[in-house]
Amino acid sequence: MFTEKSYIVKVWYTAVLTGTYSYADVPDLSNLREQVGIKLTQTGYDITEPEEPVYEVQA
Template identity: 70%
Template structure:
């Protein structure tokens, strides 16, 4: 359903990259999380890191 050019993927990618949300907070909506994870991994972001304590 989603691909790397989908608006929702771009929004969540940016939100995780700038620290507004963590990868763990990306909704498991269809393949949204997978596509965001691919883009983050391509940028060198470690999606396996545990979320920082708040």
Template identity: 65%
Template sequence: MLRNLLNQIERMIFMFTRDSGLVKIWFAAVLNGTYTYSQVPNLSNLREVVGEVLTEMGYDITEPNN
């Protein structure tokens, strides 16, 4: 419960956008195979935004090895 509350506060304080530098770094790292989508940190909405951008590029984020 406390972790959930902290996550909500974190989301209110800092939200990533597709133009955020960290989103661009993780997007590139997953796209070129350095990391998999499942390795993108669950930090605020980072994983969600990276997943959206990857999906728009045709990358299947539902595959276990991605």
């Protein structure tokens, strides 16, 4: 089980905040994603999945 003080949680938290990865990229390993999500929401980061962009084809 991971805690907010776990090194891997801190690494993924930083990677998401800096834009290197998105929250969706955090592995669903034990409670890792949950702990990263808790830290992110505490700082005001929105962890909800963004909608897939819709691209329009111009003729």
